Amino acid sequence: QLQLQESGPGLVKPSETLSLTCTVSGGSISSSSYYWGWIRQPPGKGLEWIGSIYYSGSTYYNPSLKSRVTISADTSKNQFSLKLSSVTAADTAVYYCARHNGATCCGGMDVWGQGTTVTVSS
Amino acid sequence: EIVMTQFPATLSVSPGERATLSCRASQSVSSNLAWYQQKPGQAPRLLIYGASTRATGIPARFSGSGSGTEFTLTISSLQSEDFAVYYCQQYNNWPSFGQGTKLEIK
Numbered sequence: 001q002l003q004l005q006e007s008g009p010g011l012v013k014p015s016e017t018l019s020l021t022c023t024v025s026g027g028s029i030s031s032s033s034y035y036w037g038w039i040r041q042p043p044g045k046g047l048e049w050i051g052s053i054y055y056s057g058s059t060y061y062n063p064s065l066k067s068r069v070t071i072s073a074d075t076s077k078n079q080f081s082l083k084l085s086s087v088t089a090a091d092t093a094v095y096y097c098a099r100h101n102g103a104t105c106c107g108g109m110d111v112w113g114q115g116t117t118v119t120v121s122s
Numbered sequence: 123e124i125v126m127t128q129f130p131a132t133l134s135v136s137p138g139e140r141a142t143l144s145c146r147a148s149q150s151v152s153s154n155l156a157w158y159q160q161k162p163g164q165a166p167r168l169l170i171y172g173a174s175t176r177a178t179g180i181p182a183r184f185s186g187s188g189s190g191t192e193f194t195l196t197i198s199s200l201q202s203e204d205f206a207v208y209y210c211q212q213y214n215n216w217p218s219f220g221q222g223t224k225l226e227i228k
Contacts, residue, residue, distance in 0.1 A: 101168065109156075
């Protein structure tokens with residue numbers, strides 16, 4: 001059974017870089033059948049897609065975040081990662097990793113991690 | 123940017139009744155539309171993709187319809203576990219979500 005698990009610091013200082021990793025178990029991120037993505041949800045608000053990656057390294061980013069976001073994959077560890085630079089309080093959210101259903105970006109997300117809360121505060 | 127608008131914001135329905143949730147796109151997204159269910163403290167759960175295809179393990183009481191700019195999620199006979207927040211998401215362009223509809227018990 002495919003499982004995704006986010007990990008990383010729960011507290012990040014303003015202007016610093018948020019770094020999270022998603023570890024995939026029960027399946028391989030090197031599969032040609034899927035894209036892998038990051039989504040976030042500020043407290044009490046809706047969902048925002050951050051970006052997605054294919055195992056080959058192809059990436060797609062939300063234009064509103066593109067200048068601050070880097071998503072990468074480490075196929076040897078079966079992980080993909082998110083870096084968000086120059087964070088502010090507006091980046092405080094629950095961050096989810098997920099698998100896109102389908103071999104093209106960026107369709108419905110059928111498997112999700114449990115989410116990790118990141119707070120931006122000094 | 124494609125803006126997704128969901129209505130109503132809150133829907134009050136009695137168990138056993140039908141619920142109809144709507145989602146409108148600011149421009150055509152063809153059938154590139156998904157629906158999710160989210161309960162408090164949980165990750166979203168994919169219900170529908172391709173506007174009308176149920177995801178694996180989703181009960182038949184959930185159905186999706188529409189194409190272009192107008193979409194509907196119908197829950198035919200509400201069960202207690204169906205009361206939650208529902209989001210639509212388009213993926214015709216870079217993905218964007220609606221603001222959600224809260225389905226509450228009447």
